[in-house]
Amino acid sequence: MRVKSETILPYSLLVPTLIFVILLIVVPIGQAFLLAFQAPDSSFTFAHFQKMANDTSFGDALRFTFLLLIFIVPMQVVLAIIMALLIHTRFKGHTLFLYIYAIPLAISDLAAGIAWLSIFTERGYLNSILNQLGIFDKPFLFLSYQNLPAMFGTIVVAESWRATAIVMTILLAGLQVIPRDYFEAADVFGATTLKRTLFVVLPLLRPSLQNALIIRTIFAFQTFAVVFALAGRVIPVLAGESYNWYVANRNPNIAAAYAVLVLIFTVAATWFYLHFFQTSAAEAGYD
Amino acid sequence: MAGIRFQSIRKVFGKTVAADSVSLEIRDGEFMVLLGPSGCGKTTLLRCLAGLEHVDGGRVFIGDRDVTDRAPRDRRIAMVFQSYAVFPHLTVFDNIAFGLKMQGRPRDEIKRRVEESARLLELTDFLKRYPAQLSGGQRQRVAVARAIVMQAAVLLMDEPLSNLDALLRLQMRAELKRLHQEIKATTIYVTHDQVEALSLGDRIAVMQSGRIVQCDVPMNIYDYPANKFVGGFIGTPPMNFLPGVVHANGDGPTVVVGESHLAPAPAFAHALSAKNGEPILLGIRPENLTLAPNQQANTIRARVRVVEPLGSHKLLTMQVGTEISKVSVAPDQRVAPNEDVWLHFDPEKIRWMDAATGEAISATVE
Amino acid sequence: MPSTLSRRYILGRVSLYGGAILLALWTLAPLYLIALAAFSTRQATFQWPKPFLPTDFSIDTMQFFVNSRGVLDSVRNSIIVALLTIAGSLVLGAPGGYALARFRFRGKEGISLGLLISKMFPTAILSIPLAVTFLQLDLYDSLWGVALVHIAMALPFVIIVTAGIFVGVPRDLEEVAQTLGCNRLQAFLRVVLPLALPGLAAAAIFTFVISWNEVFAATILTLRNRTLPAQVLSGLNDSPLYYRYAGGFFMIVPALIFIFLIRRYLLNLWGNIVR
Numbered sequence: 001m002r003v004k005s006e007t008i009l010p011y012s013l014l015v016p017t018l019i020f021v022i023l024l025i026v027v028p029i030g031q032a033f034l035l036a037f038q039a040p041d042s043s044f045t046f047a048h049f050q051k052m053a054n055d056t057s058f059g060d061a062l063r064f065t066f067l068l069l070i071f072i073v074p075m076q077v078v079l080a081i082i083m084a085l086l087i088h089t090r091f092k093g094h095t096l097f098l099y100i101y102a103i104p105l106a107i108s109d110l111a112a113g114i115a116w117l118s119i120f121t122e123r124g125y126l127n128s129i130l131n132q133l134g135i136f137d138k139p140f141l142f143l144s145y146q147n148l149p150a151m152f153g154t155i156v157v158a159e160s161w162r163a164t165a166i167v168m169t170i171l172l173a174g175l176q177v178i179p180r181d182y183f184e185a186a187d188v189f190g191a192t193t194l195k196r197t198l199f200v201v202l203p204l205l206r207p208s209l210q211n212a213l214i215i216r217t218i219f220a221f222q223t224f225a226v227v228f229a230l231a232g233r234v235i236p237v238l239a240g241e242s243y244n245w246y247v248a249n250r251n252p253n254i255a256a257a258y259a260v261l262v263l264i265f266t267v268a269a270t271w272f273y274l275h276f277f278q279t280s281a282a283e284a285g286y287d
Numbered sequence: 288m289a290g291i292r293f294q295s296i297r298k299v300f301g302k303t304v305a306a307d308s309v310s311l312e313i314r315d316g317e318f319m320v321l322l323g324p325s326g327c328g329k330t331t332l333l334r335c336l337a338g339l340e341h342v343d344g345g346r347v348f349i350g351d352r353d354v355t356d357r358a359p360r361d362r363r364i365a366m367v368f369q370s371y372a373v374f375p376h377l378t379v380f381d382n383i384a385f386g387l388k389m390q391g392r393p394r395d396e397i398k399r400r401v402e403e404s405a406r407l408l409e410l411t412d413f414l415k416r417y418p419a420q421l422s423g424g425q426r427q428r429v430a431v432a433r434a435i436v437m438q439a440a441v442l443l444m445d446e447p448l449s450n451l452d453a454l455l456r457l458q459m460r461a462e463l464k465r466l467h468q469e470i471k472a473t474t475i476y477v478t479h480d481q482v483e484a485l486s487l488g489d490r491i492a493v494m495q496s497g498r499i500v501q502c503d504v505p506m507n508i509y510d511y512p513a514n515k516f517v518g519g520f521i522g523t524p525p526m527n528f529l530p531g532v533v534h535a536n537g538d539g540p541t542v543v544v545g546e547s548h549l550a551p552a553p554a555f556a557h558a559l560s561a562k563n564g565e566p567i568l569l570g571i572r573p574e575n576l577t578l579a580p581n582q583q584a585n586t587i588r589a590r591v592r593v594v595e596p597l598g599s600h601k602l603l604t605m606q607v608g609t610e611i612s613k614v615s616v617a618p619d620q621r622v623a624p625n626e627d628v629w630l631h632f633d634p635e636k637i638r639w640m641d642a643a644t645g646e647a648i649s650a651t652v653e
Numbered sequence: 654m655p656s657t658l659s660r661r662y663i664l665g666r667v668s669l670y671g672g673a674i675l676l677a678l679w680t681l682a683p684l685y686l687i688a689l690a691a692f693s694t695r696q697a698t699f700q701w702p703k704p705f706l707p708t709d710f711s712i713d714t715m716q717f718f719v720n721s722r723g724v725l726d727s728v729r730n731s732i733i734v735a736l737l738t739i740a741g742s743l744v745l746g747a748p749g750g751y752a753l754a755r756f757r758f759r760g761k762e763g764i765s766l767g768l769l770i771s772k773m774f775p776t777a778i779l780s781i782p783l784a785v786t787f788l789q790l791d792l793y794d795s796l797w798g799v800a801l802v803h804i805a806m807a808l809p810f811v812i813i814v815t816a817g818i819f820v821g822v823p824r825d826l827e828e829v830a831q832t833l834g835c836n837r838l839q840a841f842l843r844v845v846l847p848l849a850l851p852g853l854a855a856a857a858i859f860t861f862v863i864s865w866n867e868v869f870a871a872t873i874l875t876l877r878n879r880t881l882p883a884q885v886l887s888g889l890n891d892s893p894l895y896y897r898y899a900g901g902f903f904m905i906v907p908a909l910i911f912i913f914l915i916r917r918y919l920l921n922l923w924g925n926i927v928r
């Protein structure tokens with residue numbers, strides 16, 4: 001009898017979770033597809049997607065979502081690599097700096113957007129500095145639809161600021177499993193810090209980098225509160241459109257269509273990274 | 288009260304057979320040592336007895352009870368783990384008291400018994416400390432104290448001395464022996480250290496690849512190994528083996544080893560005669576070989592390769608034909624490397640083994 | 654030779670600390686400035702150019718925010734939802750994490766893969782259909798509904814994080830407890846749980862942060878029973894700047910505290926987010 005209870009135990013421990021996951025993840029996703037593809041008479045339809053695509057904001061939302069991705073992700077990765085490598089040298093006081101760099105981990109994109117709003121707004125801190133330095137005597141309108149590139153730039157800055165921390169933590173976790181010998185071996189052969197970084201550290205970090213990119217890209221497709229905080233509806237993004245269609249227009253079908261679109265992009269991006277990096281499962285540590 | 292019986296125990300991990308129909312009986316109060324090389328299944332057998340591993344075949348009895356399907360806590364055993372497994376979040380006192388508390392013993396009884404077993408293992412000064420504040424040897428003693436305080440009928444110890452330094456190990460070995468004489472629990476003691484096995488065990492069960500190959504009192508294990516594996520595993524250095532061929536004629540059998548003819552002891556005459564013309568394996572312990580000044584009966588020509596003075600004796604590495612043999616001689620024996628000498632084989636001490644199977648050929652008793 | 658070496662060394666140190674401090678300033682500046690904005694008078698919001706030192710420190714803005722309609726309720730709601738999320742995701746997830754950490758069983762790889770995938774799903778694809786369902790189930794505009802979605806979002810993380818924590822508690826300890834008279838549950842409660850507690854607390858805080866920050870589902874699933882982020886977001890376009898500053902600051906504070914509390918676990922919690 002004991003034999004039996006031993007084999008059943010792990011399953012019974014997982015059953016509550018599985019039921020919950022089915023009810024609150026699997027079923028809703030199925031329903032999302034139904035909402036997106038079902039006509040009122042329950043027949044299959046592309047009408048919601050057509051309506052979505054014909055909406056004036058759709059093209060902009062698509063374009064801005066991808067532009068944000070293209071600008072934010074590389075910036076974060078570069079910043080995060082620098083942070084992670086700095087911390088990894090374990091200089092005196094590095095734990096304090098790790099804590100500081102990690103703070104944005106726990107800050108929501110809404111709060112981050114508001115923090116940067118206090119900087120970029122017309123009478124904000126950036127304009128105050130620029131004025132005191134004598135660069136502008138009148139405030140520059142960073143957050144105006146007349147200066148779309150500047151407005152876009154503020155979003156890139158705010159979102160990079162917030163989410164660099166996550167990339168850094170993933171990279172640092174990856175750095176820590178690389179045996180110290182590798183670094184020391186490179187030193188023995190007289191590699192400079194730069195060469196060592198380029199030819200020893202970064203290749204070893206490839207699996208973590210891949211993980212970080214996947215996570216960041218997934219999140220980037222969901223960006224919206226930071227955009228709302230800084231740009232209102234002047235810069236539409238996919239997730240924001242989904243929100244608007246549901247909350248403002250009370251149209252769950254088109255909201256679901258956007259959500260499905262985001263899911264499709266997410267899956268495609270993950271697939272792309274997995275193939276682009278060609279990391280074997282063992283290398284990535286999925287065992 | 289609490290003898291132990293393994294009945295055809297089988298335990299498989301994937302493709303590894305960790306216990307291959309093991310049968311073994313241990314008498315009440317006996318100190319049984321499980322000895323064998325790393326990975327031979329010693330821990331697995333203990334865990335099957337403790338109920339931490341459920342067997343794939345066979346039954347386990349403690350006393351008269353079939354405990355095969357019982358949970359560990361229903362088996363009335365106490366176990367010392369190979370890794371100590373001392374609870375890091377509890378003080379030494381609470382570690383030792385853990386089992387008694389689980390039994391719901393009264394507080395003063397717990398205190399008395401914990402202090403008693405702490406005294407036995409010289410832990411009295413450490414009772415308030417946490418394991419992190421102890422040395423490896425002290426932690427090991429906590430693990431032993433935690434087990435013996437239970438006064439369980441069966442005590443299982445999995446290499447409890449493996450992580451100690453040589454000196455402490457010697458001390459603890461004597462301690463454990465004294466302890467056993469005091470508490471008289473049926474004990475199974477796992478080790479791959481043969482000196483520990485010989486010094487502690489009432490009997491020793493030698494394991495190899497999931498099987499028990501010999502189970503006997505220590506002196507018999509040493510003097511009469513059941514096969515080449517046991518002879519080669521026990522003794523430092525272990526038994527020497529030389530190949531030979533049996534020649535039987537009217538006067539009884541001789542065995543040709545290299546160019547010499549050795550006469551087996553009379554007890555083996557009958558068994559060896561039956562193997563006329565067949566290859567055979569000669570086994571002899573280093574201390575049963577002596578150097579002879581000239582060629583005599585039962586000597587073989589050999590060349591000294593290495594001489595190692597070890598204090599109590601000298602250890603010689605000899606080349607005998609193409610084989611290497613170890614010989615231990617008195618410390619004052621004069622011998623130099625590359626010297627050619629005659630090695631004398633005491634026929635009574637030679638163990639003959641089947642060349643193909645390695646099994647010992649038994650003597651015929653008249 | 655030694656002098657050039659030491660000069661190189663000093664140069665290296667200087668650029669190391671210089672870089673580290675520069676990046677720290679980049680991280681801290683917005684936090685300092687939003688705090689500054691939140692702790693000045695309401696009129697100061699429109700002052701220009703602005704001072705960079707807390708010369709006119711005032712709790713006027715914060716007071717206004719806290720006393721605004723719905724704010725205190727939303728803070729309370731946020732805390733309730735976060736606590737429900739912690740309780741729910743740990744009660745559901747920790748046993749699963751334990752199973753993954755301790756047992757080999759058929760389908761384990763499948764479950765691990767499923768967890769990996771379920772972390773990928775955008776919030777939108779869960780919350781929009783659930784909003785529709787909750788309307789029918791009378792769960793719409795209820796904290797339970799929001800908590801359920803937050804649990805669904807946190808659960809995969811919690812399972813993976815707790816599995817990591819339980820793997821860190823040696824199995825031997827549990828087994829020795831069993832030989833000393835514990836059944837499985839007792840061994841877990843008396844040995845594994847105390848040892849896993851710091852890690853589980855960190856996991857709980859991690860969950861709190863997920864829930865406290867979540868805005869999409871919280872806004873979509875509620876109308877009057879807003880959580881704090883939902884309250885701030887829904888009023889974003891028609892609230893004065895100082896209200897937004899105070900709200901932003903209010904949301905950031907717990908984050909600072911929690912990151913500090915779980916600083917030892919940062920890499921374990923966030924670093925292995927994809928694994």
Ligand SMILES: Nc1ncnc2c1ncn2[C@@H]1O[C@H](COP(=O)(O)OP(=O)(O)OP(=O)(O)O)[C@@H](O)[C@H]1O
Pocket residue numbers: 300301303304305323324325326327328329330331332369479
């Ligand atoms: N949980 C397990 N899963 C898979 N294989 C196992 C497991 N436990 C033991 N084995 C295998 O079973 C065999 C016997 O292992 P066991 O631990 O009993 O050896 P041992 O004699 O105690 O060795 P040592 O002296 O090194 O402790 C080994 O080959 C081991 O690899």
Ligand SMILES: [Mg+2]
Pocket residue numbers: 329330331369445
């Ligand atoms: Mg073992």
